[in-house]
Amino acid sequence: MGSFSKKLERFWEVFYEYNGYQRVLTGLRNTVYIAVLGLVIGIIIGTLIAIVEVLPKYKRLPRILNGICRSYVGLFRGTPIVVQLLVAYYVVLPLIGVNLPSLQVCVIVFGLNSGAYVSEIMRSGIMSVDPGQLEAARAVGLSYRVSMMKVVIPQAVKNILPTLGNEFIVLIKETSVVSFVGAADLYVAFSYIGTNSYEFMVPYLVMALIYLVMVMAIAFLVRMMERSLRKSDRRN
Amino acid sequence: MIDVIDLKKSFGSLEVLRGITTTIKEGEKVAIIGPSGSGKSTFLRCLNCLEDPTSGSIIFEGVDIADMKVDINIHRRHMGMVFQQFNLFNNKTVLGNITLAPVYLGIHDLRVKQFKNFFIRIKNLFSRKKTPLYEITKTRRQIIDEANENAMRLLKRIGLEDKADAYPSTLSGGQKQRIAIIRSLAMNPKVMLFDEPTSALDPEMVKEVLDLIKQLADEGMTMVIVTHEMGFAREVATRVLFMDEGRIVEENTPQELFTNPQHPRTKEFLSKVL
Numbered sequence: 288m289g290s291f292s293k294k295l296e297r298f299w300e301v302f303y304e305y306n307g308y309q310r311v312l313t314g315l316r317n318t319v320y321i322a323v324l325g326l327v328i329g330i331i332i333g334t335l336i337a338i339v340e341v342l343p344k345y346k347r348l349p350r351i352l353n354g355i356c357r358s359y360v361g362l363f364r365g366t367p368i369v370v371q372l373l374v375a376y377y378v379v380l381p382l383i384g385v386n387l388p389s390l391q392v393c394v395i396v397f398g399l400n401s402g403a404y405v406s407e408i409m410r411s412g413i414m415s416v417d418p419g420q421l422e423a424a425r426a427v428g429l430s431y432r433v434s435m436m437k438v439v440i441p442q443a444v445k446n447i448l449p450t451l452g453n454e455f456i457v458l459i460k461e462t463s464v465v466s467f468v469g470a471a472d473l474y475v476a477f478s479y480i481g482t483n484s485y486e487f488m489v490p491y492l493v494m495a496l497i498y499l500v501m502v503m504a505i506a507f508l509v510r511m512m513e514r515s516l517r518k519s520d521r522r523n
Numbered sequence: 524m525i526d527v528i529d530l531k532k533s534f535g536s537l538e539v540l541r542g543i544t545t546t547i548k549e550g551e552k553v554a555i556i557g558p559s560g561s562g563k564s565t566f567l568r569c570l571n572c573l574e575d576p577t578s579g580s581i582i583f584e585g586v587d588i589a590d591m592k593v594d595i596n597i598h599r600r601h602m603g604m605v606f607q608q609f610n611l612f613n614n615k616t617v618l619g620n621i622t623l624a625p626v627y628l629g630i631h632d633l634r635v636k637q638f639k640n641f642f643i644r645i646k647n648l649f650s651r652k653k654t655p656l657y658e659i660t661k662t663r664r665q666i667i668d669e670a671n672e673n674a675m676r677l678l679k680r681i682g683l684e685d686k687a688d689a690y691p692s693t694l695s696g697g698q699k700q701r702i703a704i705i706r707s708l709a710m711n712p713k714v715m716l717f718d719e720p721t722s723a724l725d726p727e728m729v730k731e732v733l734d735l736i737k738q739l740a741d742e743g744m745t746m747v748i749v750t751h752e753m754g755f756a757r758e759v760a761t762r763v764l765f766m767d768e769g770r771i772v773e774e775n776t777p778q779e780l781f782t783n784p785q786h787p788r789t790k791e792f793l794s795k796v797l
């Protein structure tokens with residue numbers, strides 16, 4: 288136990304007196320930055336794909352667009368995000384001759400990746416609405432588009448919102464690989480502290496706790512949201 | 524009012540309707556009976572093109588609505604449809620369920636007329652021959668108020684005016700189905716289509732729904748009703764169609780069809796359900 292308190296002391300020394308905490312804050316900021324922007328981009332892309340997916344399919348153009356979207360979703364769901372990051376940073380960008388800071392590459396890749404997942408979330412959210420709802424709206428003379436906007440999508444949103452919260456949690460956790468392309472996240476900050484205090488036990492323990500607290504806080508918010516959405520179902 | 528001519532419908536290789544020809548006249552109450560899977564629902568759903576017919580015609584008020592080129596939304600306004608599973612809009616209150624279509628479509632039509640009038644006015648400025656404007660009788664506000672008043676009047680009629688602000692999830696099956704019926708009525712349909720309106724109800728709620736349908740029948744509403752309630756068909760229908768394997772096997776007045784069925788399959792079916 289004596290050795291643990293010594294470890295704590297060393298950690299604290301580097302964390303506080305040698306400004307390790309500033310790196311931690313930077314890492315935390317980058318993590319949140321990538322996850323939030325990634326989710327925003329993901330929601331935009333996911334919505335566009337979901338719109339393409341609900342378009343009536345008897346014309347040619349929607350079918351072609353749908354095929355493109357399916358390949359996109361398959362591509363990004365079919366490979367690990369680390370691989371996507373590495374390919375984007377070391378293969379695609381050099382090939383097209385673009386030089387971007389690694390943080391921005393991360394935001395783009397996380398956005399593209401979560402777009403694929405968000406589109407699936409939206410698709411299943413829409414599909415879980417009883418088809419009878421659309422039929423009833425069509426039967427009173429509303430067009431397909433209006434029926435979707437006024438009846439189906441408002442109900443789908445209730446299914447979608449909590450799941451988007453879970454997607455955010457996934458993104459937060461997955462940001463822990465961004466150091467592969469040189470972005471400074473929590474892992475980079477705490478391994479800096481570890482290297483400089485010759486001691487890795489406490490830094491990685493603290494890192495784990497920070498992730499855990501973040502995820503639990505978001506999960507709590509998601510549950511609150513779920514509950515308030517469900518309440519409006521029962522309103523009298 | 525509705526002329527169905529050689530209507531056929533297939534799902535992939537499954538031929539569900541194999542050529543149906545019949546005429547539904549104004550004021551008629553047509554009951555459709557037959558074994559499960561015989562195509563009764565599919566037939567009813569073809570009448571307002573919820574299923575697109577594979578071939579054949581459905582002439583409603585002089586227009587072949589089976590033709591994919593017609594704007595089916597216009598015609599559906601005049602055909603009410605009531606589903607087995609009620610299908611009230613879960614995200615709308617009872618009042619919202621009833622007024623959604625009248626308000627949305629009313630305002631939509633108003634906007635279209637205003638838009639067209641705008642161009643007619645411009646055209647009239649430059650040409651000697653004046654084109655008459657579309658007549659606009661109601662403002663947006665009046666459309667909404669009227670729809671609300673009409674909905675409340677219909678709710679009063681079924682004794683559910685205190686449920687106007689309730690959500691469907693808080694209602695009983697019988698209440699839901701009666702509201703689904705007046706939701707259709709709010710569009711002033713010329714014909715009402717019912718697909719087993721009481722099959723999903725608990726037994727004690729069947730009567731309230733049948734009573735409402737009977738009232739509509741007595742007021743002269745044209746209706747087509749798929750039902751397993753033989754007593755009801757006998758009492759309300761002016762004509763009964765017996766369907767089997769995608770065809771109308773026999774049709775007659777209820778008295779004749781129930782007491783003196785001609786076709787062996789009708790006899791067999793009736794012996795099972797009566």
Ligand SMILES: Nc1ncnc2c1ncn2[C@@H]1O[C@H](COP(=O)(O)OP(=O)(O)O)[C@@H](O)[C@H]1O
Nearest residue numbers: 534537539557558559560561562563564565566
């Ligand atoms: N959307 C559909 N896709 C494929 N098959 C269908 C569909 N709707 C109905 N069917 C089939 O058509 C047949 C007739 O169905 P239906 O019209 O619902 O019969 P009924 O209402 O008389 O019980 C059944 O065999 C059913 O499985």
Ligand SMILES: [Mg+2]
Nearest residue numbers: 563564565719
């Ligand atoms: Mg049926």
